[in-house]
Amino acid sequence: DGGITQSPKYLFRKEGQNVTLSCEQNLNHDAMYWYRQDPGQGLRLIYYSQIVNDFQKGDIAEGYSVSREKKESFPLTVTSAQKNPTAFYLCAAQGINQPQHFGDGTRLSIL
């Protein structure tokens, strides 16, 4: 089955802790994205990558970091510097001249 897999579905973070959200795709798409979704708000772009070993900051990158060492993987780390990390995190992938396709998200909460 082709698609985007995000894990875990639920994640809890303690104070001062970094946590990493996984995103894997088998669509062979070059571009991948991380969004944050808060209740009543649209999706806000955190980071995106158009090719392996390259990525750019989105609109709300502070307190987050990413890597893109493989085409199929784009993990997001929520660092302790992110003071309000509770949100629903969505990963997407996009092929050339195609719409973005999304995984089923990770819900991050603070303990």
Add this chain to the structure above:
Amino acid sequence: EDQVTQSPEALRLQEGESSSLNCSYTVSGLRGLFWYRQDPGKGPEFLFTLYSAGEEKEKERLKATLTKKESFLHITAPKPEDSATYLCAVRALDSSASKIIFGSGTRLSIRP
């Protein structure tokens, strides 16, 4: 500044009662307008892409239309399973080829 505004925020309909959702956008130039459906606790599911004014796309009970300033998602004779949040997004001419801007969505609820 590029912007996408969706209205209403929430809409409750009776089964079979047709209506429309609105997506207004202000961008320097449109490279594409996208509609997605999002169920609770899930990622958005792609529905349609529209590129130019006058274009229409249909899928089952949904029809998306586009003008130079807005898009409508028409839902005809909806069923309870059409209940979801519908998201609109645009890709602007002067943005990175990869960046799109999302509206905050319309929560649609269909009562049996």
